Amino acid sequence: MANTLDPMDLKQIITLHLDGYSNRNIGVSLGISRNTVNTYMRLFKGSDYTFKELLTFENARLEVLFTSRTTIDNERYDALMLYFEGMNKARNHPGFTFLFHYNEYAQRAKEPYGYTQFMEHYRRKYAKIKGSMKLEHEAGKEMFIDFAGKKLHVVDKRTGEVVPVEVFVAILPNSQYTYVEACKSQKREDLIGCCDNALRFYGGVPKAIVSDNQKSAVTRSSRYEAQINRSFKDFARHYNCVINPARGYSPQDKALVENAVHLAYQRIYYPLREMTFFSLQDLNREIKSLLERYNDLLFKRKEASRLELFQSAERGYLKPLPAARYELKDYCRAKVQKIGYVYFSPDKSYYSVPYRYIGRETVIHYTKSAVEVFYNRQRIALHQRNGSKGFYTTNKEHLGSTHRHYSDWSPEFFRNRAIPHGNNVAACVEQIIARVDYPEIGYKRAMGVIQLHRSYGSRRLDNACKRALQADAVSYRRIRNILKNNLDESSLFFQDLEEDRPHIPEHQNIRGASNYK
Structure with missing residues (x-):
């Protein structure tokens, strides 16, 4: 395909x-x-x-x-190349003919080439004179990278375990200015981190980075058209360059970095052979010191060092570095839940998206500091990453009008809503919220009390709340019943409590206490 x-x-x-x-x-x-x-x-x-x-x-x-257009399908060509490799082994056998092998190939292949194309491709692949060509490398065009075949070691202080570490090597082929760094592994994050450090070491960016067909660099290896790892491609986009994997089993494509690895064995590995390191930082500090000496060595024929050639001939051709360093991106998928959030599995937390995307499948791009949510390759949400487990990160602009109103609920919110209807109403609302363990239940009851002013008015609601406070009967249901049965206005008992005076009225026929002395 x-x-x-x-x-x-x-x-x-x-x-x-x-x-x-x-x-x-x-x-x-x-x-x-x-x-x-x-x-x-x-x-x-x-x-x-x-x-x-x-x-x-x-x-x-x-x-x-620019709608997608298909590139050449190499499946047919790869099948022909594989057949040539087997056929060429019998090239010197008596009775060998190209026509015999072409007929055999035509019977096996799904879409065979014609005989003329068959012969033309063979002659291109197996030319009569095949020599080694000296490549002239343009300044600032490429940076070759590779991992050394042999490893260095770091000792764990706590356990005494000897831990092998990988060694990354980069070289600018025009000046042969070299960068070396030890890292934990050849995994994607370490490869990209080392490339980032190498570009910072050079102080500029070449037009292309030439890598091996390793898993951390390409998702599908191919001699002719490798598929580059998505994160590595994003790294190249950030630094405004391209990734160009070398052909598999073709070390001549990156001979200079292969040679730089061997020189690293001589100039860096050998001086470190009797030294013990307890951390990568210590090891890299010593590598940096040895690397400075290595880059300062004079070429016998050029009468200049790698550093001098870089400074005079190559540095000016490098592109400028971007202001910010690259942050490694990872990817995961998530469906937008009914409440308008996506579940972010690495941190087991939730991030809001616009409510109109509820039920949609999204792709989450995340770094150490940010979380981006994409739908159909368009970013629909951007959040600062919060590592708290189970935490809901919300952008209020993502919520519908109803959800946005609910998100503002708090004890202070309800107190401010209750004060315009009277201090007694505010006091009742505070008590209702304080008496429940789950705040959302108290919020609903408090809202119910405040909404009673629509049917009975603020004055009557404040009186009813006052009577509920005096009787220690503060609840939505009791305040509603006081208003429903007009107890806030007609009860003499509550009036006496309110005025704090005797319930027997004053009259001229009633003698006072002085008549009984």
Whole structure:
């Protein structure tokens, strides 16, 4: 099945074009057909935007402007190459003929090439004279990276365990200025972290990073068109460069970094052979010191060191570094729940999204500091990451009008709502909320008391609340019954309590206490 160009591939085409690459070289660098590159370049030029403007567009917008077009399907070509490898072993056997093998190939293949193409591809693959070519490397064009085959070691202070660590090597081929760093593993996060440190070490960015076909760099290895790891591609986008994996089993494609690894064994590994390190930081500090000496060594023929060649010839061709360092992104999927949140499984927490996306499947992009939620490649929510387990992070703009109103509920909110109807109402609301363990239950009851003013008015509600406080009968149901039965106005008993005076009225026929002395 043919691959398709996604928006990141389109941005890589634009980036290389702005760097001065021809369409043919762009196709070679990215493993894409030249005709496909030509087609997209015509589309770019025919649009209403400049190349620099297109580079700043969101992926979704690029996808709308330039619908995906298929690249060359290499399955048919790979099948032919595999057949050639077996056929060529019998090349010197008596009676060998190309026609015999072509007929055998045509019977096996699903979509066989014609005989003329069969022979043309064979001659290209197995030329009569095949020599080694000395490559002239352009300044600032590429950075080769690799992991050393042999490992260094760090000792765990607590257990005494000897822990093997990987060694990352990067080189700028024009000046051969070299960077070396020890790291925990060859995993994606360590590879990207080392590349980030290497670019900071060089103080600039080359046009392309040439890597191996290792799992941390590519998701599907191929001799002709490898698929780059999504995080690694995003790293390249951040630094405005491209990733160009070397062909599998072709060490000549990156001979300089292979040689730099061997030189690292001599200049760094050997001096460290009798030293013991208890942390990666200590080991890298010593590597840095040895690396400075290594880069200061003079080339015999060039009469200059790697550092001098870098400073004089290559540094000026590197692109400037972006202001911020790259943060490693990870990805996971989540469905928007009915309450308008997505469940973020790495932290077991929840983040809000606009309520109109309820029920939709989303993709979450997250770093150490941020969480982004995407739907159909468009970002619909951005939050600061909160590592608290079970925590709900909410953006009030994401909520519907009803949900937004509920999110404001608090004891202070209800007190402010109750005060305009009287101090007694506010006192009752405070008591109702304080008497329950689960605040949302108290909030609903308090809202019920406040809403009674719509049917009975604020004056009567305040009187009813006063009587409920005096009788220690504060609840929504009792206050409602006082108002319903008009007890706030007609009860003489409550009036006497209110005025704090004798219930026997004054009259001239009633003698006072002085008559009984």
